[in-house]
Amino acid sequence: MPPKSKKAYSLETELVFSKSNDQYNASVPPLYQSATFKQASLDNMGEYDYTRSGNPTRTYLQNNMARIMKAEHAFAVTSGMGCLDVITRLLSPGDEVIAGDDLYGGTHRLLTYLNNKGDLKVHHHDTTNTELIISKISSATKMIFLESPTNPLIKVVDVRSISKAAHEINPDIIIVFDNTMMSPVLMTPLDLGVDIQYESATKYLNGHHDIMAGIIATRSAQLAERVYFVINSTGCGLSPFDSWLLCRGLKTLAIRVERQQENCQKIAQFLSNTGFKVRYPGLKDHPQHELHKSMCRGFGGVLSFETGNIKMSEKIVENTDIFGIAVSFGCVNSLISMPCKMSHASIDAKTREERDFPEDLIRLCIGIENSDDLIDDLTKALLKSGAVKVNDRDELFNAVNVQFKL
Numbered sequence: 001m002p003p004k005s006k007k008a009y010s011l012e013t014e015l016v017f018s019k020s021n022d023q024y025n026a027s028v029p030p031l032y033q034s035a036t037f038k039q040a041s042l043d044n045m046g047e048y049d050y051t052r053s054g055n056p057t058r059t060y061l062q063n064n065m066a067r068i069m070k071a072e073h074a075f076a077v078t079s080g081m082g083c084l085d086v087i088t089r090l091l092s093p094g095d096e097v098i099a100g101d102d103l104y105g106g107t108h109r110l111l112t113y114l115n116n117k118g119d120l121k122v123h124h125h126d127t128t129n130t131e132l133i134i135s136k137i138s139s140a141t142k143m144i145f146l147e148s149p150t151n152p153l154i155k156v157v158d159v160r161s162i163s164k165a166a167h168e169i170n171p172d173i174i175i176v177f178d179n180t181m182m183s184p185v186l187m188t189p190l191d192l193g194v195d196i197q198y199e200s201a202t203k204y205l206n207g208h209h210d211i212m213a214g215i216i217a218t219r220s221a222q223l224a225e226r227v228y229f230v231i232n233s234t235g236c237g238l239s240p241f242d243s244w245l246l247c248r249g250l251k252t253l254a255i256r257v258e259r260q261q262e263n264c265q266k267i268a269q270f271l272s273n274t275g276f277k278v279r280y281p282g283l284k285d286h287p288q289h290e291l292h293k294s295m296c297r298g299f300g301g302v303l304s305f306e307t308g309n310i311k312m313s314e315k316i317v318e319n320t321d322i323f324g325i326a327v328s329f330g331c332v333n334s335l336i337s338m339p340c341k342m343s344h345a346s347i348d349a350k351t352r353e354e355r356d357f358p359e360d361l362i363r364l365c366i367g368i369e370n371s372d373d374l375i376d377d378l379t380k381a382l383l384k385s386g387a388v389k390v391n392d393r394d395e396l397f398n399a400v401n402v403q404f405k406l
């Protein structure tokens, strides 16, 4: 196991700093593509025996992640949903949990499955309403699932207040926070009172859309032991090769996120100036702009906006060139999607309507490209779709003060 460095550096440095006890002093983590490890003798098992239980490349990644997430313990598993599967296995039959009503589609699907089977009793509430959530916490509540900002509705949750109030009611309630949207660069949920933080590493952490992975982190030795037990029992630990790729992706996390949110802020401003209803916590008119600022170091690289017309939204999505039509986010390249038809199609139309989920909503996941090129690409799509009239063009261009290449 690589030695933990004594001094904690700032996050940007920790992401690229590597200290290992590799026998050849390899400057990057070596890949141990081996399922088994020989024992020195019958009685001496050594540190590793079987990769399901532990692998040096995965350990290297986990130690690095623990430092970055300011956790004591971090575990790498095969996907973000794999994290949630492990975490829900800590519960007992019939346990009650509180979950947001605007969670990631896959999270909603797994919790609904467990609820319908009778494994758990899941209560969905609007987690942006702190008082409502606190009023719903009872002695039967065992876990609370939070996500902030939610996507694509970009609703911000007061993580500090909910965690504090829940722990006052019952110190054993486990607050679980999905930090996929902000990444450790912009948010440290464990500092806000959360017990378990998890993230889909498929998104920002890896940043290149070439692996699926998830990270679970905690400061509690007792929770860590239980989480490890489930991972070892079910065999969902991240493979050595994917761990190695994730180590590589992580090195550029800080500069990627910095550039993505710089681009995103410009695009949010551009769309807002053009007259669309834009959801982005970095805009001063976002209803929870200040709350978000009080918890995070930035606003991230995902925004959504409404056009008021489903057909028009479809045309915009189909007429971009640089923005690829794809689910997911956090990659170096920009993506565009219509959540109702794609990532959130697993939530039925009736539930979407109950939750005021606009069917015309377009989500943009911003990459590290040149921001003028991105705005140029969007402008062409807006004009082609008729969302913006050609007469508005001069005004539109002046609004952003960028050189268009139409």
Ligand SMILES: *Cc1c(COP(=O)(O)O)cnc(C)c1O
Pocket (backbone or CB within 6 Å): 079, 080, 081, 082, 104, 106, 107, 147, 178, 180, 181, 200, 201, 202, 203, 212, 213, 214, 328
């Ligand atoms: C993608 C995503 C997940 C699921 O992660 P996978 O790696 O795709 O399994 C969970 N939560 C959020 C917020 C996500 O965006």
